[in-house]
Amino acid sequence: MRIPDIATAARVLALGHYQPANVVSNDDLTKTMDTNDEWIQSRVGIKERRIAPPEESVEDMAAIAGGKALASSGLTPDDVDLVIVATCTLETQIPNAAAVVAHRLGIDSPGAFDVNAACAGFCYALATANAAVRSGGARNVLVIGAEKLSQWIDWTDRSTAVIFADGAGAAVVGPSETPGIGPVVWGSSGDKSDAIRIKDRDDYLRQEGQTVFRWATTALHPVALEACERAGVDPSELSAFVPHQANLRIIEAIARKLGADKAVIARDIVHAGNTSAASIPLALSRMLERGEVRSGGLALMLGFGAGLTYAGQVIEIP
Known part of the structure; x- marks a missing residue:
């Protein structure tokens, strides 16, 4: 049995993000439910949120954020051999988002899987990427958190509709001579x-x-x-x-x-x-x-x- 080369450490090489263009203010929400700007800000601190249109998917947002992170890292799609997407809001469970996003970004035949730990999902995915690079299981990993919560919200329910929104954020994780990601x-x-x-x-x-x-x-x-x-x-x-x-x-x-x-x-x-x-x-x-x-x-x-x-x-x- 041959032991692969193992990186001593890993770090986040670059970040990227994406938000839908549509801004929904607190005043906009008063048209569909019994609420107001003062009530929302006093309870959750939100003034506005971004909501994706029906035709924009979790995978769409993930691909844009992931593409920005990849471009910022200076790596090419050929340098990435693992893609992890953290999400809990896919419209369907099959296929997973990671394989779809990898294909759209031109990443050829990577390991690809989704993580569902809800709002903790990105940290779970980042810890997994860190372990993969350090163990030699991957050279570079694209980690994405992407959600379209708007499709799972009752827009007449002020206990949830005032809080949740859509968007994506991404990181590229790669090997490093010194640790750049601490223990989870x-x-x-x-x-x-x-x-x-x-x-x-x-x-x-x-x-x-x-x-x-x-x-x-x-x-x-x-x-x-x-x-x-x-x-x-x-x-x-x-x-x-x-x-x-x-x-x-x-x-x-x-x-x-x-x-x-x-x-x-x-x-x-x-x-x-x-x-x-x-x-x-x-x-x-x-x-x-x-x-x-x-x-x-x-x-x-x-x-x-x-x-x-x-x-x-x-x-x-x-």
């Missing part, structure tokens, strides 16, 4: 699985907001701290804290308990809404684009959501 801290709370659910293919996404809020604001900051500890990083050394963009109140509560006083806190939810598995790469890519963070700094990512699942890791910003 992941887990689940299956006893609370009913808190966020879709009963069947004829139902909409439902969530018990208070249950999720209490869980997120009490159970997750220890996960964030452990991710820092396992990476050998003090929270004071972080350049950015990029949690899942679930709710502005949740984001700010976790950030206070984390104590990352020097870090820029991602608040992409204000203008992008909750895009589930897309939210973390989308937020960090936009922060880089706006110049809010710099290449080489350390970012703590923390995904959490339906399952209930969670995952956190520290990365070096590409």
